[in-house]
Amino acid sequence: MLQLLSQLRHNCAVGYVGGSDLSSNKSSWAPQRKVTSLFDFCFSENGLSAFCLGKSPDSTSFIQWIGEEKYQKFANFCLKYIANLDLLKKRGTFIEFRNGMINVSPTGRNASIEERNEFEAYNGVYVATFKPARRAFHASASRQRDHHFDTLKFVQRLKDEGFSEEQAAAMMRVLNDVIQESIQNLTRTMVLREDTERSTYTQKVDFAKLRSELLNADSTEAQLTRSSHEKIAADLAKLNSRLRDEIGRTQASVRLDLNLEKGRIREEANSQEMRIKETETRIEQEVAGLRERVEAVKFSTLQWLMGVCTGTAALILGAWRLLM
Numbered sequence: 626m627l628q629l630l631s632q633l634r635h636n637c638a639v640g641y642v643g644g645s646d647l648s649s650n651k652s653s654w655a656p657q658r659k660v661t662s663l664f665d666f667c668f669s670e671n672g673l674s675a676f677c678l679g680k681s682p683d684s685t686s687f688i689q690w691i692g693e694e695k696y697q698k699f700a701n702f703c704l705k706y707i708a709n710l711d712l713l714k715k716r717g718t719f720i721e722f723r724n725g726m727i728n729v730s731p732t733g734r735n736a737s738i739e740e741r742n743e744f745e746a747y748n749g750v751y752v753a754t755f756k757p758a759r760r761a762f763h764a765s766a767s768r769q770r771d772h773h774f775d776t777l778k779f780v781q782r783l784k785d786e787g788f789s790e791e792q793a794a795a796m797m798r799v800l801n802d803v804i805q806e807s808i809q810n811l812t813r814t815m816v817l818r819e820d821t822e823r824s825t826y827t828q829k830v831d832f833a834k835l836r837s838e839l840l841n842a843d844s845t846e847a848q849l850t851r852s853s854h855e856k857i858a859a860d861l862a863k864l865n866s867r868l869r870d871e872i873g874r875t876q877a878s879v880r881l882d883l884n885l886e887k888g889r890i891r892e893e894a895n896s897q898e899m900r901i902k903e904t905e906t907r908i909e910q911e912v913a914g915l916r917e918r919v920e921a922v923k924f925s926t927l928q929w930l931m932g933v934c935t936g937t938a939a940l941i942l943g944a945w946r947l948l949m
Contacts, residue, residue, distance in 0.1 A: 712731060
């Protein structure tokens with residue numbers, strides 16, 4: 626609804642008339658915004674309180690116009706009269722004072738809709754009672770004079786100077802026509818106050834529309850910037866999540882490769898250790914075999930040496946015996 630009103634203000638001036646005061650109208654339309662910024666014209670209290678483009682024109686409050694003494698007389702009359710009434714129902718707030726008027730309700734402002742409808746049918750009987758009291762507060766409208774000077778005083782002065790009444794009246798009419806013609810000649814080159822006020826109001830409406838357009842553009846741009854920022858933030862969050870997943874998968878793959886490589890190296894080391902142990906065992910076996918062969922050679926050599934020595938000794942003994 627508020628968006629539709631904002632679009633409508635680009636094409637024409639928009640206003641409203643409400644029965645409540647301005648604060649109640651504000652709570653009804655937009656509590657978070659000024660109701661005077663939503664409309665070009667705001668008329669609260671049934672039009673007695675007015676705002677034009679957010680500003681209140683020169684006005685006089687009800688109490689300043691009527692005076693405290695008359696107001697108390699009228700309020701006392703209303704309260705006494707209501708106190709003596711036997712109505713179908715009575716609630717509360719029988720007199721409500723506002724800036725532009727006084728709201729009198731015999732059944733009470735706190736009555737419900739159904740109770741007000743019942744009183745509306747019952748109210749016609751008592752309307753005539755308040756008319757004499759209301760007549761005392763009507764102000765007579767001041768009538769504009771047809772002449773631009775005091776004609777009676779002018780005619781009287783002419784008569785005092787010796788002119789007859791017909792001559793004085795004729796001179797008064799001629800002078801009035803001259804003054805009227807002079808004023809008309811002057812007004813031809815002037816601008817009427819209504820035209821000036823209309824032009825001023827048109828400019829104010831244009832400025833208000835421009836301000837509204839700028840605010841809407843600023844709000845739209847801010848909203849677009851906010852949505853773009855939120856989109857970028859969401860994309861960054863997705864990228865961060867994806868990057869964390871990739872880093873996690875890469876770390877898991879590297880750990881797996883490292884574990885596999887460690888296992889392979891461990892198996893290779895075990896196999897190399899087994900080969901070394903086998904080689905050491907074979908070497909020990911070869912060394913043991915060599916030792917056995919060396920011992921056997923030593924034993925055979927000793928046997929041969931003992932045989933040679935024994936044979937040599939026998940030959941020597943035999944030769945000695947022969948020589949002896």
